Amino acid sequence: MNTPSNAMPESAMDRQPITPAAAATAPPRPFYWSVRRELWENRYIYMAPVGVAALFLFAHLIGTIHLPAQMRQLSGVDPEKYREAILRPYNTAAGFLMGAYILVSIFYCADALHGERRDRSILFWKSLPVSDLTTVLAKASIPFLILPLLTFALTLVLQFMILLLSSAVLLGSGLSVGSLWAHLPVVQMSLLMLYHIVTVHALWPAPVYCWLLLVSGWARRAAFLWAALPVLAIAGVERIAFHTQYFASLVAYRLVGYTAPMSSMPADVFPTDPMTHITPGHFLFSPGLWIGLAVAVAFLAAAVRLRRHQGPA
Amino acid sequence: MACIEARGLRKAFGKTIALDGVDLRVEDGRILGIIGPNGAGKTTALNAILGLTPYQGELRVLGRDPWAERDRLMRDVCFIADVAVLPRWIRVSQVLDYVAGVHPRFDRAKAEGFLAKTTIQHTSKVRELSKGMVTQLHLAIVMAIDARLLVLDEPTLGLDILYRKQFYDSLLNDYFDRNRTILVATHQVEEIQHVFTDLIFINHGRIVFSCSMEEIESRYMEVMVHPDRVAAARALKPMSERQVFGRSVLLFDGGDRQQLGALGDVRTPSVADLFVAVMGKQGHAQGAAS
Numbered sequence: 001m002n003t004p005s006n007a008m009p010e011s012a013m014d015r016q017p018i019t020p021a022a023a024a025t026a027p028p029r030p031f032y033w034s035v036r037r038e039l040w041e042n043r044y045i046y047m048a049p050v051g052v053a054a055l056f057l058f059a060h061l062i063g064t065i066h067l068p069a070q071m072r073q074l075s076g077v078d079p080e081k082y083r084e085a086i087l088r089p090y091n092t093a094a095g096f097l098m099g100a101y102i103l104v105s106i107f108y109c110a111d112a113l114h115g116e117r118r119d120r121s122i123l124f125w126k127s128l129p130v131s132d133l134t135t136v137l138a139k140a141s142i143p144f145l146i147l148p149l150l151t152f153a154l155t156l157v158l159q160f161m162i163l164l165l166s167s168a169v170l171l172g173s174g175l176s177v178g179s180l181w182a183h184l185p186v187v188q189m190s191l192l193m194l195y196h197i198v199t200v201h202a203l204w205p206a207p208v209y210c211w212l213l214l215v216s217g218w219a220r221r222a223a224f225l226w227a228a229l230p231v232l233a234i235a236g237v238e239r240i241a242f243h244t245q246y247f248a249s250l251v252a253y254r255l256v257g258y259t260a261p262m263s264s265m266p267a268d269v270f271p272t273d274p275m276t277h278i279t280p281g282h283f284l285f286s287p288g289l290w291i292g293l294a295v296a297v298a299f300l301a302a303a304v305r306l307r308r309h310q311g312p313a
Numbered sequence: 314m315a316c317i318e319a320r321g322l323r324k325a326f327g328k329t330i331a332l333d334g335v336d337l338r339v340e341d342g343r344i345l346g347i348i349g350p351n352g353a354g355k356t357t358a359l360n361a362i363l364g365l366t367p368y369q370g371e372l373r374v375l376g377r378d379p380w381a382e383r384d385r386l387m388r389d390v391c392f393i394a395d396v397a398v399l400p401r402w403i404r405v406s407q408v409l410d411y412v413a414g415v416h417p418r419f420d421r422a423k424a425e426g427f428l429a430k431t432t433i434q435h436t437s438k439v440r441e442l443s444k445g446m447v448t449q450l451h452l453a454i455v456m457a458i459d460a461r462l463l464v465l466d467e468p469t470l471g472l473d474i475l476y477r478k479q480f481y482d483s484l485l486n487d488y489f490d491r492n493r494t495i496l497v498a499t500h501q502v503e504e505i506q507h508v509f510t511d512l513i514f515i516n517h518g519r520i521v522f523s524c525s526m527e528e529i530e531s532r533y534m535e536v537m538v539h540p541d542r543v544a545a546a547r548a549l550k551p552m553s554e555r556q557v558f559g560r561s562v563l564l565f566d567g568g569d570r571q572q573l574g575a576l577g578d579v580r581t582p583s584v585a586d587l588f589v590a591v592m593g594k595q596g597h598a599q600g601a602a603s
Contacts, residue, residue, distance in 0.1 A: 033414035121400035127392045131384035
């Protein structure tokens with residue numbers, strides 16, 4: 001096989017030697033483009049939250065018919081209730097978008113490393129100089145980076161539009177908008193919301209998202225089922241054998257979110273005053289957070305290892 | 314340094330041995346055809362070379378360990394693993410954006426130039442393209458990457474003859490030069506045997522035959538024997554014998570060309586016939602080459 005050959009095709013004879021790669025092009029950015037790839041492939045990542053926001057805005061538009069009457073009625077009652085009533089649509093808006101965030105994250109993670117094996121495109125992605133680590137991190141960035149930022153930005157926009165809409169309606173019916181604006185701690189509200197999104201919906205449930213990512217890289221089909229079944233099985237065995245529910249409540253606690261520092265709040269009201277309700281120290285020093293993150297990192301590392309070995313499903 | 318150097322390459326899936334001690338050395342600038350029946354270990358060997366599967370034994374591709382350094386290796390190596398591995402949801406413009414974004418040796422203008430010769434639209438999604446067009450797209454991308462090694466595993470499977478011919482024509486005319494190395498595993502030997510500079514046959518995870526094309530031309534002879542000389546021809550111990558239109562065709566490994574010429578018409582065997590003869594000698598001729 002190593003003998004020099006004269007049987008070289010004619011056309012190859014007069015070709016130039018390999019020229020250095022086009023040096024003028026920008027340096028490669030595999031992580032950035034891998035995230036772009038996820039957004040191209042899974043457009044629901046942003047379409048679903050935008051859809052939820054649009055729907056909410058539409059519903060609110062219809063709801064504002066009652067706003068002037070409501071404001072007149074409220075002007076006499078006690079200030080705390082008044083404040084709560086004014087804040088309610090903003091909190092509900094944020095709540096809906098966070099719900100969309102959780103749903104999209106779960107749905108996305110359960111398919112993230114499965115889709116490319118199902119359609120065999122993993123063989124194309126692996127033919128490019130992008131490491132398995134980069135690919136898995138790009139996929140993990142959807143629930144941990146893209147969706148939190150998107151949810152935050154979208155909530156701000158939505159709340160701002162609700163505010164404009166309410167103001168327009170109030171002005172149109174001859175009422176003052178002063179009290180509405182005065183009762184909205186805009187900066188505090190958005191800061192607290194960002195904190196809430198990052199801690200409660202990104203960091204705290206991290207092991208759940210990473211577990212789904214890992215199983216999606218392992219299962220040949222029905223990744224979500226494979227992710228859920230062991231949880232149900234362990235919880236079931238524990239319940240029947242030991243009459244306890246530690247595991248089930250542990251998982252539920254991760255899914256629903258970290259609630260301890262906010263336990264002083266009424267359950268249906270989104271906290272709006274950072275000074276009294278945020279206790280970052282409490283959260284950041286809770287062993288639960290760090291154990292959860294360590295488990296999440298272990299799941300991710302396993303997912304990277306797994307992708308290295310995996311071909312098409 | 315050779316482009317590929319393998320020594321005692323071994324790989325088992327459970328009890329099935331896919332590679333059973335493969336030794337292989339491929340120099341730069343060769344076009345190596347890898348021929349073997351289904352399940353012979355071709356794809357496993359290529360996957361090991363591409364860093365897609367772990368293996369035992371020694372393997373160096375462009376001086377690197379493929380399993381440990383796949384992502385680094387892929388800067389200098391390209392592969393088309395199979396037809397239709399481009400994701401169906403992606404747009405032509407997106408796949409160009411992506412490869413341009415991650416590959417330091419991708420020349421986008423070149424790829425656009427290849428695509429301009431086809432009917433592929435930039436706004437089309439892969440799922441809207443025909444199978445032949447998807448292969449054209451993949452080839453346009455691969456040919457625009459300034460790689461040192463290109464690996465093709467059944468790249469034209471399921472395509473019609475026009476696309477198949479076009480595929481290898483553009484590969485030879487627009488891509489190959491003596492600095493690049495190409496590995497092709499295929500069943501469709503007849504159409505592309507003129508492309509190869511070297512050939513290996515692989516069976517049951519072993520390389521059973523390895524030869525350069527010009528060596529094949531000088532060494533192997535196929536003789537369509539005159540009916541009255543058959544006994545004399547058989548006495549010369551041919552590798553194989555088959556019947557074509559009622560006449561015996563005997564394949565010889567070496568021998569005196571003049572002596573054989575006296576027995577009948579001498580010509581160089583096709584790769585497919587050689588394959589069948591080699592496999593037959595092995596006693597494992599259950600899979601045919603084409």
